[in-house]
Amino acid sequence: MKPTNILDPNYFHKVVDCQWACPAHTPVPEYIRLIAQRRYTEAYMLNWDSNVFPGILGRTCDRPCEPACRRVRTEEKPVAICRLKRVAADHKGDIQHYLPQVPEKKNGKRVALLGAGPASLAVARDLLPMGYEVHIFDREKAGGGMMRSQIPAFRLPQTVLNEEVDLVLDMGVDVHFEYEIDSMRDMLDKEFDAYFVGTGAPRGRNLEIPGREESGKHISIGIDWLSSVAFEHIDKIAGKVIVLGGGNTAMDCCRTSRRLGAESVHVVVRSGFDVMKASDWEKEDAMAEGIPIINNRPPLEFVHDNGKLKGILFQCVEQVEDENGRLKSVPTGEPDVFMEADHVLMAIGQENYCPWIERDLGIEFDRWDCPILNTETLQSTRDNVFFGGDSAFGPENIIQASAHAHQAAISIDLFCSGKDLLKDRPAYGLRLRSSKMGMHEWAYDSEYDGSVRHLVPHVDPSITLKDIKVEVELGFDEKLGLKEAQRCLNCDVQTVFTEQLCIECDACVDICPMDCITFTPNAEEEVLRTTLMASADNVEQDLYVSAPLATERVMVKDEDVCLHCGLCAERCPTNAWDMQTSIINIPSLAEPSLPRARGVQIMPGKNDSTPRTAKL
Amino acid sequence: MTFVSKPAVHHPKLKLNELGLNRRDYEGSLSTLCAGCGHDSVSAAITLACSELSLPPHRFAKISGIGCSSKTPSYFLGKSHGFNSVHGRMPSVATGTNLANSSLHLIGVSGDGDSASIGLGQFAHIVRRRINMLYIVDNNGTYGLTKGQFSATNDQGSTSKKGVPNLYAPIDLVSMALQLGATFVARSFSGDKAQLVPLIKAALMHPGFAFIDVISPCVAFNNHEGSTKSYGYVRDHDSQVVAADLVMHRDEITADYAPGEREDITMPDGSCLRLRKLSADYDPRDRLLASNYIMQKAAIGEIVTGLLYIDPAASDCHTIMNTTTQPLSELDESVLCPGATVLSEINSSFR
Ligand SMILES: Cc1cc2nc3c(=O)[nH]c(=O)nc-3n(C[C@H](O)[C@H](O)[C@H](O)COP(=O)(O)OP(=O)(O)OC[C@H]3O[C@@H](n4cnc5c(N)ncnc54)[C@H](O)[C@@H]3O)c2cc1C
Ligand SMILES: Cc1ncc(C[n+]2csc(CCOP(=O)(O)OP(=O)(O)O)c2C)c(N)n1
Ligand code: SF4
Ligand code: SF4
Ligand code: SF4
Ligand SMILES: [Mg+2]
Numbered sequence: 001m002k003p004t005n006i007l008d009p010n011y012f013h014k015v016v017d018c019q020w021a022c023p024a025h026t027p028v029p030e031y032i033r034l035i036a037q038r039r040y041t042e043a044y045m046l047n048w049d050s051n052v053f054p055g056i057l058g059r060t061c062d063r064p065c066e067p068a069c070r071r072v073r074t075e076e077k078p079v080a081i082c083r084l085k086r087v088a089a090d091h092k093g094d095i096q097h098y099l100p101q102v103p104e105k106k107n108g109k110r111v112a113l114l115g116a117g118p119a120s121l122a123v124a125r126d127l128l129p130m131g132y133e134v135h136i137f138d139r140e141k142a143g144g145g146m147m148r149s150q151i152p153a154f155r156l157p158q159t160v161l162n163e164e165v166d167l168v169l170d171m172g173v174d175v176h177f178e179y180e181i182d183s184m185r186d187m188l189d190k191e192f193d194a195y196f197v198g199t200g201a202p203r204g205r206n207l208e209i210p211g212r213e214e215s216g217k218h219i220s221i222g223i224d225w226l227s228s229v230a231f232e233h234i235d236k237i238a239g240k241v242i243v244l245g246g247g248n249t250a251m252d253c254c255r256t257s258r259r260l261g262a263e264s265v266h267v268v269v270r271s272g273f274d275v276m277k278a279s280d281w282e283k284e285d286a287m288a289e290g291i292p293i294i295n296n297r298p299p300l301e302f303v304h305d306n307g308k309l310k311g312i313l314f315q316c317v318e319q320v321e322d323e324n325g326r327l328k329s330v331p332t333g334e335p336d337v338f339m340e341a342d343h344v345l346m347a348i349g350q351e352n353y354c355p356w357i358e359r360d361l362g363i364e365f366d367r368w369d370c371p372i373l374n375t376e377t378l379q380s381t382r383d384n385v386f387f388g389g390d391s392a393f394g395p396e397n398i399i400q401a402s403a404h405a406h407q408a409a410i411s412i413d414l415f416c417s418g419k420d421l422l423k424d425r426p427a428y429g430l431r432l433r434s435s436k437m438g439m440h441e442w443a444y445d446s447e448y449d450g451s452v453r454h455l456v457p458h459v460d461p462s463i464t465l466k467d468i469k470v471e472v473e474l475g476f477d478e479k480l481g482l483k484e485a486q487r488c489l490n491c492d493v494q495t496v497f498t499e500q501l502c503i504e505c506d507a508c509v510d511i512c513p514m515d516c517i518t519f520t521p522n523a524e525e526e527v528l529r530t531t532l533m534a535s536a537d538n539v540e541q542d543l544y545v546s547a548p549l550a551t552e553r554v555m556v557k558d559e560d561v562c563l564h565c566g567l568c569a570e571r572c573p574t575n576a577w578d579m580q581t582s583i584i585n586i587p588s589l590a591e592p593s594l595p596r597a598r599g600v601q602i603m604p605g606k607n608d609s610t611p612r613t614a615k616l
Numbered sequence: 617m618t619f620v621s622k623p624a625v626h627h628p629k630l631k632l633n634e635l636g637l638n639r640r641d642y643e644g645s646l647s648t649l650c651a652g653c654g655h656d657s658v659s660a661a662i663t664l665a666c667s668e669l670s671l672p673p674h675r676f677a678k679i680s681g682i683g684c685s686s687k688t689p690s691y692f693l694g695k696s697h698g699f700n701s702v703h704g705r706m707p708s709v710a711t712g713t714n715l716a717n718s719s720l721h722l723i724g725v726s727g728d729g730d731s732a733s734i735g736l737g738q739f740a741h742i743v744r745r746r747i748n749m750l751y752i753v754d755n756n757g758t759y760g761l762t763k764g765q766f767s768a769t770n771d772q773g774s775t776s777k778k779g780v781p782n783l784y785a786p787i788d789l790v791s792m793a794l795q796l797g798a799t800f801v802a803r804s805f806s807g808d809k810a811q812l813v814p815l816i817k818a819a820l821m822h823p824g825f826a827f828i829d830v831i832s833p834c835v836a837f838n839n840h841e842g843s844t845k846s847y848g849y850v851r852d853h854d855s856q857v858v859a860a861d862l863v864m865h866r867d868e869i870t871a872d873y874a875p876g877e878r879e880d881i882t883m884p885d886g887s888c889l890r891l892r893k894l895s896a897d898y899d900p901r902d903r904l905l906a907s908n909y910i911m912q913k914a915a916i917g918e919i920v921t922g923l924l925y926i927d928p929a930a931s932d933c934h935t936i937m938n939t940t941t942q943p944l945s946e947l948d949e950s951v952l953c954p955g956a957t958v959l960s961e962i963n964s965s966f967r
């Protein structure tokens with residue numbers, strides 16, 4: 001293999017599994033270290049820069065970082081990354097002095113943000129400090145989008161939501177609430193310099209089976225029903241409730257029903273339990289509240305008596321693997337089952353829907369009614385119109401909306417300054433800084449902590465099931481939070497190898513608890529992977545290969561299960577190994593709120609002049 | 617050294633041996649040696665060899681003298697027996713151990729100072745007595761623990777860290793062991809586990825006295841330009857003659873060698889020691905040839921490594937003296953005190 005180019009920012013970024021997996025590339029280990037130092041305000045601001053809604057996300061994020069966390073591979077359970085974010089938010093102090101300055105004198109450019117969901121709010125956050133005049137339009141009375149209208153208060157208290165939404169609005173957004181946008185042409189006539197469409201994917205899917213129309217009064221679309229609950233148009237549900245669907249919306253529907261007085265609540269899913277779209281923890285929480293989830297029952301018919309809903313008839317199926325290994329529903333031949341219901345909530349998916357965008361404006365759509373976009377710049381086929389959040393590629397989540405927003409804000413800024421959206425895009429960068437402080441002294445807590453994941457305490461169900469506004473999770477208190485923070489492996493403190501210094505004494509090989517390091521004759525990647533100290537079977541994870549050493553062998557490190565414990569560097573007599581903190585510069589319009597630790601490249605013996613930024 | 621100990625967590629796919637143990641179960645406590653010390657690699661090689669042989673980690677006795685090298689038994693096989701004895705006296709304690717309990721695998725670890733200076737007399741006699749053990753010298757050409765004086769194995773002309781040359785010719789422990797009748801003699805290098813681990817395995821399975829001289833650089837006091845025991849110098853002057861692979865089951869033998877290049881020796885436990893000749897004019901069964909060859913190569917500055925001599929028909933001290941191989945602790949009263957009749961028979965035999 002060729003020597004690894006560790007100056008490519010992607011190389012070490014990928015080693016920080018959580019940050020790499022986070023759509024907004026939140027610098028997770030760095031904020032966890034700040035939490036460990038009880039610098040909650042700074043930990044919060046680091047998050048705020050990346051994802052704009054740390055308090056909200058610390059409760060509701062889909063957490064793609066957690067399944068990616070290295071600890072899943074070194075033991076089993078990931079660091080409770082998401083809940084640590086909440087710790088930062090819960091314990092932070094005054095943040096005012098960290099907030100960006102918004103110039104009094106505007107730059108003369110006006111931008112319209114359509115919809116006031118997380119995507120638009122995050123674009124506003126990025127554009128305002130640059131002097132843009134930002135207008136937000138939304139049909140609701142307040143900002144927040146589905147974070148307000150869909151996510152139930154027992155998962156996300158209104159105070160937390162309001163605080164983070166207002167933080168952005170108070171930066172000086174011109175708000176136009178209770179403003180129904182019914183024509184994009186009209187919006188374009190207002191002659192803003194750029195438009196950002198952040199109107200979400202607002203339409204819940206319907207189920208066209210017999211009896212649907214006749215018993216319509218007793219059947220609701222899940223997301224419409226949830227928003228009626230959120231806006232307090234509905235405060236109870238009577239009788240037996242069946243929730244159809246296996247995603248997170250279904251979980252919110254059933255848990256909300258449980259709190260609004262339903263006599264019984266069942267979730268019925270057409271497919272198997274394992275393939276349900278809902279996150280594991282959402283399923284666990286629903287079941288812990290005594291809600292049965294019934295799988296492999298596709299609905300056949302709404303049974304009614306002259307429009308009065310009686311129940312639903314279900315087919316019985318099982319999941320069988322087809323020849324391509326894909327699961328397929330196959331009827332089991334058992335008789336159909338009937339389940340009584342007085343009310344049905346349909347939570348079987350959401351769609352993009354923007355009939356108000358006239359199709360002759362140069363904004364093209366694909367056959368699923370999603371806009372055609374450049375995936376990097378989020379620019380539509382009309383150059384001054386950008387999309388982000390759920391409206392861009394279909395329903396996703398809040399963290400994805402923030403990630404889109406950063407990219408869209410960069411694009412809008414480039415566009416308004418007459419620059420090329422791709423060629424002039426800021427590049428990803430890398431800074432490395434040695435974390436060696438002295439003999440056996442590192443700037444991070446290198447020692448491995450073997451404790452198992454700590455559980456977040458919950459309020460007693462006897463209280464939470466009675467009041468929809470009581471938040472179920474208590475969050476980690478300071479003590480638990482600090483303990484959980486210790487579990488982080490500091491994957492951003494990189495093992496950096498300088499071949500010129502290595503005397504091939506094997507000390508690092510001997511001390512490495514995870515058998516990451518091998519000195520071996522070079523070979524092709526497939527060969528190397530099977531001949532290392534421990535077979536490197538996880539091809540998702542890179543091999544770090546050095547240039548040839550004195551013996552003509554190479555150093556090969558499998559990044560897969562490295563604990564970043566620094567023992568290799570402690571044992572190295574020549575400092576050929578050094579633990580260096582990597583700071584990945586994720587392009588963003590906004591200046592960082594914290595003076596990020598300035599990184600200088602320390603690579604003893606190596607005198608290279610390669611620039612530290614590279615384009616993706 | 618490090619202050620952070622190596623955590624118990626290990627690679628999720630670490631192989632288990634026939635006892636269901638992994639290599640990490642054969643480790644010892646946290647090493648206090650200098651970072652990069654060759655001795656730590658020797659400990660790691662012993663760990664690896666014992667686990668690959670699936671030997672029970674609690675059935676070892678580790679004996680040593682004094683020196684950085686002699687500290688190392690603490691750093692491997694942490695669940696076994698050990699005796700860190702007096703400078704140069706490891707052989708006496710090892711001899712006693714083996715006489716008292718020959719069912720334990722016996723490993724003696726010593727240094728070049730421990731064995732070639734103060735303990736030279738002890739060394740000579742344990743070789744001569746054929747104690748069934750693995751005797752390892754971590755040879756760094758210096759007294760590491762006392763901060764870098766020349767040892768008796770240091771080559772003439774090799775310099776100290778400050779550039780002062782050594783005026784005396786070295787003692788070569790390998791040549792001495794050959795001359796004194798050792799039945800397994802090898803030399804290796806701490807920086808070459810591919811060679812060292814199989815040698816340790818073969819030595820542990822050897823039914824007599826096995827000696828391995830491991831050149832093991834002292835990074836603190838003898839790893840500079842001018843030293844002949846540095847990582848760089850040894851790599852540049854290493855001349856490998858015979859590689860040994862211990863094959864536990866015959867059916868595992870797959871590689872093909874041209875005739876004459878290899879030789880299989882059946883071990884007492886049925887395993888097979890496969891020798892691969894890396895030098896055509898070398899025969900590891902010929903003691904005289906081995907001695908000459910090593911000296912000839914030394915004269916031109918080459919360090920001969922590999923399995924240098926083996927006598928498969930080796931015997932040990934217990935066989936020679938016809939002493940019991942049953943551990944003394946297991947002998948019961950009836951055996952130890954056979955009674956008046958036996959005593960009178962013995963007495964009458966002297967009349
Ligand atoms: C039940 C449910 C639970 C969810 N739970 C989570 C969760 O726990 N975690 C998570 O990360 N994500 C969750 N999501 C998804 C998440 O809410 C969305 O992905 C996210 O809000 C998308 O943000 P957005 O800014 O793109 O659009 P939205 O949040 O949908 O905001 C769009 C805004 O545009 C306004 N708008 C739309 N059309 C018009 C118009 N014509 N005129 C005026 N205003 C208009 C709407 O009123 C709305 O305020 C959940 C979704 C649902 C349905
Ligand atoms: C009887 C006695 N004499 C002298 C010493 C001092 N002493 C301690 S270690 C040592 C030399 C050790 O050298 P070596 O065996 O090569 O071990 P190394 O540290 O090099 O591994 C000496 C002379 C001692 N401890 N006891
Ligand atoms: S251990 Fe810490 S840095 Fe590593 S992936 Fe998990 S949370 Fe991220
Ligand atoms: S930091 Fe070094 S010693 Fe620790 S696991 Fe990673 S490679 Fe091994
Ligand atoms: S002084 Fe030399 S022999 Fe002793 S521990 Fe340090 S490097 Fe090893
Ligand atoms: Mg020595």
